[in-house]
Amino acid sequence: MTFDGPRGPLSAPLTWGQRAIWEVVRWLGARAGDLNMVEVCPLTAGTGLPAVTTALTRLLERHESLRTRMRDDGDGPRQDVTPSGAIPLTVRQDTRGTAPGAPRQERGDDLHRLVTELATPAFAPDELPVRAAVLCRDGEPAELVLVVSHLAVDGWSMAIVREELATLLAGAEPPPLAQQPVDRARHEASPAARARERAALAHWSTAVRDLPRVWLEGLPRAPGTGDLVCSEIDSAALGSAVAELAAQHKVTPSMVVQAGTALALCLDRGESEIGLRLIVATRYTTRTARFVGPLNQNALLRLPLRDESLADFFTRVRTASLQSLAAAEYDPVALEDVVGEATARRGFRGDGYCFVNDLTGYQAPGSAPARHDDDTPAGPTVVRDLPPPADPKGANFFLYVHDLGLRVRLSVTAHRDFLAPGTTAGFLHDLEWLLTTAARTGAGPGELSRAHTPRRAARSGSQDSRTS
The missing domain is CATH 3.30.559.10 (Chloramphenicol acetyltransferase-like domain)
Incomplete structure (x- = not known):
């Protein structure tokens, strides 16, 4: 041909x-x-x-x-x-x-x-x-x-x-x-694009100076050694919760998943602030809306957790998400140099991150998102372990968003030592619990954290009994 x-x-x-x-x-x-x-x-x-x-x-x-x-x-x-x-x-x-x-x-x-x-x-x-x-x-x-x-x-x-x-x-x-991509390359060499890049790199440099080390440092692993584990959730309960929270707090469904992931990871790791790498398509202009070629880059969602109302929490999620998108156009090699220099000054190597990749936004402009038929039975939540995919570069944790319809489908690949305690399946159950509880009760991050404590202790005890 x-x-x-x-x-x-x-x-x-x-x-x-x-x-x-x-x-x-x-x-x-x-x-x-x-x-x-x-x-x-x-x-x-x-x-x-x-x-x-x-x-x-x-x-x-x-x-x-x-x-x-x-x-x-x-x-x-x-x-x-x-x-x-x-x-x-x-x-x-x-x-x-x-x-x-x-x-x-x-x-x-x-x-x-x-x-x-x-x-x-x-x-x-x-x-x-x-x-x-x-x-x-x-x-x-x-x-x-x-x-x-x-x-x-x-x-x-x-x-x-x-x-x-x-x-x-x-x-x-x-x-x-x-x-076309060659024209995009010329644009990225222009003074305007370079100025935008400098601002983005400065944003990242400032953020990683004091971001908790757990979100930046990679855990050791070797390909083929079983260091990575993977699970998937398919949940109508999550579908209802995500839709309700998005409508009530005027955020996108993707932002709801980002917020839940941030909260679940902080509770899992005992941290009060998170840095998530969002994989985003930087299609911000009419010239790039129908661009055929990779425009994916990382946006850094930095979010401190506070004891506040759910409405205030989602207001900050929306602001932080938009700020992260504004600092997501740069040479990726230059970015890793900036992160490497900032973490080296702190005495460690910044080569391990938590990623969120929302695949559901990949639809032609003007098209409706793919959804299940209205008469599809809700059915129970299904969580299952999967063979891990190819080793995601620089990731301790990688969440894929596959479907945000009436049922939400997510998968997580993580280093087996990163989620403490437990597994990727346990994390996905916790994420579902957090978002469905928030939608049902209106509880904010502090209330959810306190309610989660006995749940985490029970999961830890179960994990200890399996390994003893």
Whole structure:
């Protein structure tokens, strides 16, 4: 499948968002395939292969990030835009009834194998960052599988890719193009962007001078040694509590989860102040709203806990969250230098953090958030342990927000020695208890902390009995 873009070849330094992902990809090495973004697009009956290839070609020609390779020849990493070229399009037939008497396989088996085959391997340095395949059923294209390197997209822009692909498959014209990554790199070198970066780095430097050490210092771990544990919660009770607290206190559902996470971690660690790293998409202008490429950076949510009303608590959460977003545009390498210098003066290495990554905001502008049907039974809370994902760089604790609909779904990966006492499952139960209790009673942080004390003691005793 060939493409011929409107401009190029082009070369530029990496954008700040690209550099952030570049560092994680280098950290993961062969496991970088875990970061690949996957989209499965059901195809309308009658959609032929020519229509699929035409839509994919237009997509590649529109967005330079989808035909960009990244390299480092010793002078720092760069992005190189390829104006024209080709990517392979795999076409696979399903295996149902391929021979007389052959066992009839479930509809999803072939799709699952195809997705795994395309999505698992990390992208090679000389490979364009897109893989595509079509699964045919009864001789007709049924699903299009698109795998894109995280170096080429973040979650928000993958949603833009999905939206535009559907538009192109329908024969319609997508919205006008936004800023391209090489243009973003030029902007980030401008005096205005550098001034914004200096202010952001100063904000971080001030914050980490006296932030409690527990939120900054990494715990030792070795890949493959079982140091990381992971659990997931799926809860209708959380869904109700988050929606009620967001509406009552005029904050976003994401801010409610951030507030609950901050409170739960402080109670777990016995601290009165927290520093959470929020992974955010810095899409603050019309030029970047439909930007296809990684714009994700870290925002530092610093929040002291006080014995105050719930209304006052959420007012401070909202203010602190907005302040953190205002200081979230910078060269990520420069940021780690700033944090490293500030913590070195305090006598330790700042290389371990608590992250929150809200994946639910990644929807095309104007689209409604995905929600369960109104008649979906509430059902009980489900908490289960999961195999830990690839080692998250620089994280003692990593909370993913997967769904903020009628049921809230969260997962936590943490160092087994970080949550004291207990497990990631125990933490998620505590988080649910804190937010549902706050929604039901209106209790503020001080009241919740006092009510939580016997709960934590009981969990500690249970943990001691299991280990004795």
